[in-house]
Amino acid sequence: MERRDFVKLCAASAACTTLPTAADAAALKARLYARAVLVNERGDAIRAEALTAGVNYVFDYPFASTPCFLLRLARPAAGGVELRTENGGTYRWEGGVGPERTVVAYSAICAHKLTYPTRQVSFIGYRDAPSPVAGNGKVITCCSDRSVYDPAAGGRVVTGPAPQPLATILLEHDARSGGLAAVGTFGGEMFEQFFQKYAFRLQMEMGDRARAPVEGRAVVRELAAYSAQWAQC
Numbered sequence: 665m666e667r668r669d670f671v672k673l674c675a676a677s678a679a680c681t682t683l684p685t686a687a688d689a690a691a692l693k694a695r696l697y698a699r700a701v702l703v704n705e706r707g708d709a710i711r712a713e714a715l716t717a718g719v720n721y722v723f724d725y726p727f728a729s730t731p732c733f734l735l736r737l738a739r740p741a742a743g744g745v746e747l748r749t750e751n752g753g754t755y756r757w758e759g760g761v762g763p764e765r766t767v768v769a770y771s772a773i774c775a776h777k778l779t780y781p782t783r784q785v786s787f788i789g790y791r792d793a794p795s796p797v798a799g800n801g802k803v804i805t806c807c808s809d810r811s812v813y814d815p816a817a818g819g820r821v822v823t824g825p826a827p828q829p830l831a832t833i834l835l836e837h838d839a840r841s842g843g844l845a846a847v848g849t850f851g852g853e854m855f856e857q858f859f860q861k862y863a864f865r866l867q868m869e870m871g872d873r874a875r876a877p878v879e880g881r882a883v884v885r886e887l888a889a890y891s892a893q894w895a896q897c
Protein backbone atom coordinates (compact mmCIF):
# COMPACT_ATOMS: atom_id res chain seq x y z
CA MET A 665 0.00 0.00 0.00
CA GLU A 666 1.26 3.43 -0.87
CA ARG A 667 1.90 5.84 1.99
CA ARG A 668 -0.79 8.22 0.71
CA ASP A 669 -3.31 5.36 0.72
CA PHE A 670 -2.31 4.46 4.23
CA VAL A 671 -2.65 8.03 5.43
CA LYS A 672 -6.04 8.25 3.75
CA LEU A 673 -7.13 5.04 5.46
CA CYS A 674 -5.98 6.29 8.84
CA ALA A 675 -7.84 9.53 8.34
CA ALA A 676 -11.02 7.66 7.58
CA SER A 677 -10.86 4.90 10.14
CA ALA A 678 -9.70 4.19 13.65
CA ALA A 679 -8.32 0.91 12.37
CA CYS A 680 -4.82 1.89 11.33
CA THR A 681 -1.32 1.33 12.54
CA THR A 682 2.17 2.72 12.20
CA LEU A 683 3.98 2.01 8.97
CA PRO A 684 6.40 -0.91 9.33
CA THR A 685 10.09 -0.11 8.98
CA ALA A 686 12.89 -2.19 7.51
CA ALA A 687 13.92 -3.07 11.06
CA ASP A 688 10.44 -4.30 11.80
CA ALA A 689 10.00 -6.81 8.99
CA ALA A 690 7.31 -8.83 10.75
CA ALA A 691 4.94 -5.87 11.09
CA LEU A 692 1.86 -6.48 8.99
CA LYS A 693 0.25 -3.95 6.71
CA ALA A 694 -3.43 -3.35 6.28
CA ARG A 695 -4.81 -4.82 3.04
CA LEU A 696 -7.24 -2.72 1.10
CA TYR A 697 -10.04 -4.41 -0.85
CA ALA A 698 -12.91 -2.87 -2.74
CA ARG A 699 -14.95 -0.44 -0.66
CA ALA A 700 -18.40 -1.72 0.27
CA VAL A 701 -21.05 0.37 2.04
CA LEU A 702 -22.91 -1.67 4.63
CA VAL A 703 -26.63 -1.77 3.85
CA ASN A 704 -29.67 -3.60 5.17
CA GLU A 705 -31.72 -6.06 3.12
CA ARG A 706 -33.77 -3.18 1.63
CA GLY A 707 -30.56 -1.57 0.40
CA ASP A 708 -30.61 1.29 2.91
CA ALA A 709 -27.29 2.33 4.42
CA ILE A 710 -26.73 1.00 7.91
CA ARG A 711 -26.10 3.68 10.51
CA ALA A 712 -23.73 2.70 13.28
CA GLU A 713 -26.04 4.28 15.85
CA ALA A 714 -28.88 2.03 14.72
CA LEU A 715 -27.02 -1.19 15.44
CA THR A 716 -28.16 -2.98 18.57
CA ALA A 717 -25.45 -3.81 21.06
CA GLY A 718 -25.06 -7.52 21.59
CA VAL A 719 -26.69 -8.56 18.33
CA ASN A 720 -24.62 -10.70 15.97
CA TYR A 721 -24.74 -9.17 12.49
CA VAL A 722 -23.15 -10.83 9.43
CA PHE A 723 -22.12 -9.59 6.00
CA ASP A 724 -20.02 -11.11 3.23
CA TYR A 725 -16.68 -9.41 2.58
CA PRO A 726 -14.23 -9.10 0.86
CA PHE A 727 -15.46 -12.03 -1.26
CA ALA A 728 -19.00 -13.19 -1.95
CA SER A 729 -18.47 -16.39 0.07
CA THR A 730 -16.49 -15.05 3.05
CA PRO A 731 -18.70 -13.96 5.95
CA CYS A 732 -17.76 -11.39 8.58
CA PHE A 733 -19.19 -10.45 11.93
CA LEU A 734 -20.34 -6.90 12.60
CA LEU A 735 -20.86 -6.07 16.26
CA ARG A 736 -21.77 -3.08 18.35
CA LEU A 737 -20.19 -3.64 21.72
CA ALA A 738 -21.69 -2.52 25.00
CA ARG A 739 -18.49 -0.65 25.90
CA PRO A 740 -15.94 1.37 23.92
CA ALA A 741 -13.14 -0.63 22.34
CA ALA A 742 -10.24 1.77 22.70
CA GLY A 743 -7.68 -0.35 20.89
CA GLY A 744 -3.94 -0.27 21.38
CA VAL A 745 -3.90 -4.07 21.41
CA GLU A 746 -0.71 -5.73 20.17
CA LEU A 747 -1.49 -8.94 18.28
CA ARG A 748 0.46 -11.66 16.52
CA THR A 749 -0.44 -14.10 13.75
CA GLU A 750 0.53 -17.75 13.65
CA ASN A 751 3.38 -16.88 11.29
CA GLY A 752 4.81 -14.27 13.62
CA GLY A 753 3.36 -11.21 11.92
CA THR A 754 2.61 -8.43 14.37
CA TYR A 755 0.02 -5.72 14.24
CA ARG A 756 -1.62 -3.21 16.50
CA TRP A 757 -5.40 -3.18 16.67
CA GLU A 758 -6.61 0.38 17.13
CA GLY A 759 -10.13 -0.25 18.31
CA GLY A 760 -13.67 0.25 17.16
CA VAL A 761 -15.30 2.98 15.09
CA GLY A 762 -18.55 4.88 15.38
CA PRO A 763 -20.36 5.82 18.58
CA GLU A 764 -17.82 5.69 21.40
CA ARG A 765 -15.77 3.36 19.19
CA THR A 766 -18.09 0.47 19.88
CA VAL A 767 -18.47 -0.91 16.34
CA VAL A 768 -16.08 -3.67 15.25
CA ALA A 769 -15.92 -6.25 12.48
CA TYR A 770 -14.02 -9.49 12.03
CA SER A 771 -13.76 -12.28 9.53
CA ALA A 772 -16.11 -15.05 10.66
CA ILE A 773 -13.72 -17.77 9.48
CA CYS A 774 -12.32 -19.49 12.57
CA ALA A 775 -8.53 -19.31 12.69
CA HIS A 776 -8.33 -22.93 13.83
CA LYS A 777 -9.94 -25.18 11.20
CA LEU A 778 -11.88 -22.58 9.25
CA THR A 779 -15.36 -23.17 10.62
CA TYR A 780 -17.66 -20.45 9.27
CA PRO A 781 -21.36 -19.54 9.15
CA THR A 782 -23.08 -21.30 6.26
CA ARG A 783 -26.67 -20.82 5.12
CA GLN A 784 -27.54 -24.08 6.89
CA VAL A 785 -25.80 -23.71 10.24
CA SER A 786 -23.26 -21.66 12.16
CA PHE A 787 -20.99 -23.12 14.80
CA ILE A 788 -19.28 -19.79 15.32
CA GLY A 789 -20.83 -16.59 16.56
CA TYR A 790 -20.92 -13.76 19.08
CA ARG A 791 -22.34 -14.78 22.39
CA ASP A 792 -23.48 -11.98 24.67
CA ALA A 793 -24.66 -14.19 27.51
CA PRO A 794 -22.60 -16.44 29.80
CA SER A 795 -22.23 -20.10 28.85
CA PRO A 796 -19.86 -22.97 29.68
CA VAL A 797 -17.59 -22.06 26.75
CA ALA A 798 -18.22 -18.31 26.63
CA GLY A 799 -17.51 -17.81 30.31
CA ASN A 800 -19.03 -14.45 31.26
CA GLY A 801 -20.10 -13.88 27.65
CA LYS A 802 -19.43 -10.98 25.24
CA VAL A 803 -17.08 -13.17 23.21
CA ILE A 804 -17.06 -14.96 19.87
CA THR A 805 -17.16 -18.70 20.38
CA CYS A 806 -16.42 -21.43 17.85
CA CYS A 807 -18.21 -24.54 19.00
CA SER A 808 -16.27 -26.82 16.65
CA ASP A 809 -13.30 -27.06 19.03
CA ARG A 810 -14.16 -24.35 21.54
CA SER A 811 -11.96 -21.48 20.56
CA VAL A 812 -12.99 -18.21 22.15
CA TYR A 813 -12.15 -14.75 20.76
CA ASP A 814 -12.46 -11.31 22.33
CA PRO A 815 -14.12 -8.81 19.96
CA ALA A 816 -13.21 -5.92 22.27
CA ALA A 817 -9.50 -6.71 21.92
CA GLY A 818 -8.92 -7.17 18.20
CA GLY A 819 -10.35 -10.70 18.10
CA ARG A 820 -7.50 -12.07 20.20
CA VAL A 821 -7.73 -15.68 21.30
CA VAL A 822 -9.01 -15.98 24.86
CA THR A 823 -8.84 -19.76 25.01
CA GLY A 824 -8.91 -22.81 22.76
CA PRO A 825 -6.78 -24.16 19.93
CA ALA A 826 -7.00 -21.22 17.51
CA PRO A 827 -3.41 -20.17 16.71
CA GLN A 828 -4.13 -16.51 15.97
CA PRO A 829 -6.80 -13.81 16.25
CA LEU A 830 -9.70 -13.49 13.87
CA ALA A 831 -8.74 -11.20 11.01
CA THR A 832 -9.96 -7.65 11.49
CA ILE A 833 -12.24 -6.13 8.88
CA LEU A 834 -11.33 -2.47 8.45
CA LEU A 835 -14.32 -0.16 8.70
CA GLU A 836 -14.84 3.43 7.71
CA HIS A 837 -17.36 5.44 9.69
CA ASP A 838 -18.86 8.61 8.29
CA ALA A 839 -19.36 10.84 11.31
CA ARG A 840 -21.93 13.00 9.51
CA SER A 841 -24.21 10.30 8.12
CA GLY A 842 -23.34 7.57 10.60
CA GLY A 843 -22.77 5.22 7.68
CA LEU A 844 -20.30 2.35 7.66
CA ALA A 845 -18.18 0.86 4.90
CA ALA A 846 -15.80 -2.09 4.79
CA VAL A 847 -12.52 -1.25 3.09
CA GLY A 848 -10.00 -3.99 3.87
CA THR A 849 -8.53 -6.43 6.36
CA PHE A 850 -5.82 -6.44 8.96
CA GLY A 851 -4.10 -9.40 10.57
CA GLY A 852 -4.11 -13.07 9.62
CA GLU A 853 -6.72 -13.47 6.91
CA MET A 854 -7.51 -17.09 5.97
CA PHE A 855 -9.17 -16.67 2.61
CA GLU A 856 -6.86 -18.79 0.46
CA GLN A 857 -6.99 -21.69 2.93
CA PHE A 858 -10.76 -21.26 3.03
CA PHE A 859 -11.11 -21.41 -0.75
CA GLN A 860 -8.95 -24.53 -0.89
CA LYS A 861 -10.65 -26.38 1.97
CA TYR A 862 -14.19 -25.68 0.82
CA ALA A 863 -13.59 -25.66 -2.93
CA PHE A 864 -16.12 -28.38 -3.70
CA ARG A 865 -18.85 -26.99 -1.47
CA LEU A 866 -18.37 -23.45 -2.71
CA GLN A 867 -18.43 -24.58 -6.32
CA MET A 868 -21.67 -26.50 -5.75
CA GLU A 869 -23.33 -23.65 -3.90
CA MET A 870 -22.03 -20.60 -5.72
CA GLY A 871 -20.14 -21.66 -8.82
CA ASP A 872 -17.54 -19.11 -9.84
CA ARG A 873 -19.12 -16.42 -7.68
CA ALA A 874 -17.38 -17.65 -4.53
CA ARG A 875 -14.29 -15.57 -5.23
CA ALA A 876 -16.18 -12.62 -6.62
CA PRO A 877 -15.14 -9.42 -4.86
CA VAL A 878 -17.77 -7.63 -2.82
CA GLU A 879 -17.77 -4.03 -3.96
CA GLY A 880 -20.16 -1.14 -3.82
CA ARG A 881 -22.28 -2.50 -1.02
CA ALA A 882 -22.50 -5.43 1.36
CA VAL A 883 -25.80 -6.61 2.83
CA VAL A 884 -25.89 -6.94 6.62
CA ARG A 885 -28.16 -9.50 8.24
CA GLU A 886 -28.55 -10.81 11.74
CA LEU A 887 -26.87 -14.18 12.15
CA ALA A 888 -30.30 -15.71 12.81
CA ALA A 889 -31.30 -14.66 9.28
CA TYR A 890 -27.97 -15.61 7.71
CA SER A 891 -27.82 -19.20 9.03
CA ALA A 892 -30.90 -21.38 9.50
CA GLN A 893 -29.47 -22.81 12.72
CA TRP A 894 -26.97 -21.48 15.24
CA ALA A 895 -25.18 -24.06 17.33
CA GLN A 896 -24.28 -22.45 20.65
CA CYS A 897 -21.92 -23.68 23.28
Ligand code: FES
Nearest residue numbers: 774776777806809
Ligand atom coordinates in the same frame (compact mmCIF):
# COMPACT_ATOMS: atom_id res chain seq x y z
S1 FES B 1 -12.59 -24.70 13.87
FE1 FES B 1 -13.03 -23.20 15.36
S2 FES B 1 -12.12 -23.98 17.17
FE2 FES B 1 -11.63 -25.47 15.67
